[in-house]
Amino acid sequence: MERLTIYNQLGDFETAKALIAERKFQPWEGGEGKIVLQFCTCNIELAKQALEQNEPRIALQLLNELELYPDNLGEGKLPGKPENDIYYWRGVAYEMMDRPEEAYAEFEKAKQGDIIPKQAIFYNDPQPENIFYQAKAWQKSGDERYASTIFENLLAFGKDHMDDHIRIDYFAVSLPELMVFDQDLDNKNAIHCLYMMGLGYLGRNDRRQADECFSEVLKRDVNHIGAGIHLNCRLL
Template sequence: MLEYVTLYNLLGMHQKAYDTIMNHRFRAWEGAEGRISGQYKIALTEMAKEEIVKKNFKAAKELLEKALLYPVDLGEGRLEGIKDNNIYYYLGVVEAELGEAERSEECFKNAELGVDEPAGAMCYYDQPADMILYKGLANRKLGNTNAACVCFNKLMDYGEKHLYDKMKNDYFAVSLPDFLIFEDDMNQKNRAHCHYLMGLANVGMGNKEEAAVQFKKALQYDFNHQNCRIYLKMVKEAVC
């Protein structure tokens, strides 16, 4: 079921993904460790972004607020360390458009929480790299230009520094998100991750064309990199 939902989201069928999730009661072995809750939030956030493009800000707000709640049928709660910076960032944007300045600032302050140090692509409990992008974007909205630049620069630095690292499987790790580790080329995954981080950095810096180049390079190494597809679409539509 998790794979069906992921495919729906990859195809841009976010309403279908959401409906499929809500019509199934998930067990821990079907998509825990943040995977099904991640797809749940992707579906709702992407629908909200579509409403923002259409300037339906109230509808976007409802979807984003729903994304912060974890229905019982997901079979899991919020993982430790998850800050949902992206959701709070878009809530800040929406509240500003609705004339709620104080609420908007509060949302941006929630969006700039968390660490600004990127990690590798291996452990499910690490802060997702794109949360650092939104931490930077939120800081920019709050007028903290230097803090925003730090976030973007750290994404870029990590990608450039680790692009050609030689990776090894940790066969005794307890936090790997996939069961297919023995079939994966970890060097390929690392290069995809590094190009992805450089793409995120360029999004934050306003270099949309270069961001698209980096996301496309990442997809050459990992065709099913879901976030690359999300952000590649985002830079084309300028939804940030």
């Protein structure tokens, strides 16, 4: 698990994908979502590479593999799991294939969901990139004003909650990991807020400030996949 995660972090998504395919995973209670995250990451990033190489059909094939998780992952897709990023990139692939009706349908799906940013401590909490790709889909629909509002929401939440003190007053399946590894929840919150701000700046096309936020996230948590991916993404 750690090995394939490192390959994803290094951008060697082909190797990560191959390692995932060759073994059977058995997620433990509190470890749910970890292998799914790596599986989705390598497929989405390989799809984006295919788009950069003007291979939208290959990209679409990789993204379609995420509709049903393979049995060897040891866990299925949670009901209602947000997949705004997958729908968005599928829409981009259909655009490149000159199939506007199918692109429109994917962007419409990518626009769905809650646009209000939230704290994200546990693995199944709402993630800010889903909100980001909602806004990107609204841009594709020509509604720049609404997209801008969503990006501003990300920025405002990050700035307003950067110094929050986080305390857990209930049990959740991710709690054992937090206790075993003695994580600093205030720092985890600050990282989350910086990441939100980076996405907000990226949506505003302020690449310099976005990169500063993503770089600070990686300085605090070198294993933050989202920051690493969006720091280097040339398609956004």
